[in-house]
Amino acid sequence: MDTTDRFGLAYDVFSRNCPSRGTLEHVTGRWGALTLGALSESSLRFNELRRRVDGVSEKMLSQTLHALERDGLVHREAQPTNPPRVDYELTPLGREVTGRLLDLIHFVQGRMDDVLAARERYDTARGGR
């Protein structure tokens, strides 16, 4: 038994305490995914992001950006001006990750009619419970 899984990868997301599990959660979490998606089109300032990601609070956006920056997926560029101007953009690694994330998001969005239909079947089969 070594440290690589059956895919030949050193980090197996199926095991707890595996670092990739944490990064995956940053990427796919509610605010992480939406933030990366917003940044996939252009770099954005803090409050631009806040408006773009509908419903995110300052606190969660700040926290999300810190996690993504720490993982090396987002780059923070601060201008030492007054008032301050800070731009966030995807790193090369962040762009690769986001590309795959968006494939998933767009696919699910494109199949929501199927999902909604499945939900109705499920709900009616169980009498509204």
Next chain:
Amino acid sequence: MDTTDRFGLAYDVFSRNCPSRGTLEHVTGRWGALTLGALSESSLRFNELRRRVDGVSEKMLSQTLHALERDGLVHREAQPTNPPRVDYELTPLGREVTGRLLDLIHFVQGRMDDVLAARERYDTARGGR
């Protein structure tokens, strides 16, 4: 202003109260992603899944499976035997979604060395805070 976004999709995950946001959370959430990943290889019984998805509790697995089944991504096949035997497997839609999910997961796993290096740079640059 209509109901389709700039991708021509009827459901825009960037808007709150969009149903695709919920499904995406089922798919990418901590337990949803791991459950789909486990089922991508073969259909599994409840307790097989529980062992495969390291750390999941009965409660969370049950809850996760219900959500995925309701969204039409997982099929539940119950044998009316005693003791009961219940198999879970991906639906065709579930397989398509999971394929894209695994692309993302495997990519992130394969780049964890980069992520870990970025974290160290981030942490040392800020003196352990």
Next chain:
DNA sequence: CAGAATCCGATATGATACTG
């Protein structure tokens, strides 16, 4: 503008016990 800090309620999750 870009955030940090704080308070506090909502939700997610885990451990445990119980049922058919």
Next chain:
DNA sequence: CAGTATCATATCGGATTCTG
């Protein structure tokens, strides 16, 4: 085996306030 029900808690997340 395949779950459900209950309880305690940890974490999430939002609103507000404050600062450079």
